[in-house]
Amino acid sequence: MRIHLTVRHGELDPEDRMLAEQRLEKMSRFARDIQEAHVTVSQEKFRFVAEIALRLRGRELTSREEADVARVALERAADRVEQQLRRLKERRLERRRGDRARTADRFESPPQADESPGMPREAAGDEE
Numbered sequence: 001m002r003i004h005l006t007v008r009h010g011e012l013d014p015e016d017r018m019l020a021e022q023r024l025e026k027m028s029r030f031a032r033d034i035q036e037a038h039v040t041v042s043q044e045k046f047r048f049v050a051e052i053a054l055r056l057r058g059r060e061l062t063s064r065e066e067a068d069v070a071r072v073a074l075e076r077a078a079d080r081v082e083q084q085l086r087r088l089k090e091r092r093l094e095r096r097r098g099d100r101a102r103t104a105d106r107f108e109s110p111p112q113a114d115e116s117p118g119m120p121r122e123a124a125g126d127e128e
Contacts, residue, residue, distance in 0.1 A: 001024070001025070001036065002035070002036045003020075003036075003039070004037070004038045005020060005021075005039045005041075006041070007041050007042070007043075008040065009042055009043045010041075010043030012041055012070055013071075015071075016070050019071065020039050020074050023075075023078040023082075024039070024052075024054075027078075030085040030086055031056055031085055031088060033056050034054055034055070034056055035055050035057065036055040038052070038055075039051070040052075041073070046068065047066050047068055048066065048068070048070040048072075049064065049066040049073060050064070050065055050066070050067075050077040052078060052081050054081060059088070061085065062081075063078075063081045065077040065080065
């Protein structure tokens with residue numbers, strides 16, 4: 001995964017840069033197909049705006065947060081993108097699980113026409 005970091009109208013501490021890179025590296029456990037991450041931090045008077053854009057195969061996730069401190073803005077934006085990645089991973093897993101459930105349903109045999117499900121044979125009225 002390639003990580004691009006852009007800072008506009010100010011400077012970013014080296015610790016904040018490392019924090020952003022570490023948080024983005026951890027996100028690869030939710031989706032292996034992250035191709036590129038672009039982090040933009042801009043300073044407008046006394047507030048910082050952090051924007052994270054992740055490019056996956058066939059999809060793009062973005063989040064934008066603002067705070068009084070750059071580190072807080074980066075943390076909030078990373079949390080939001082992580083939530084989006086978790087939802088995406090859950091949707092992908094659910095789609096695969098759904099295929100397995102449908103396949104299992106095909107192999108189960110339906111109840112016979114002369115038997116009512118849940119009722120014993122004697123109670124169903126089949127007296128000989």
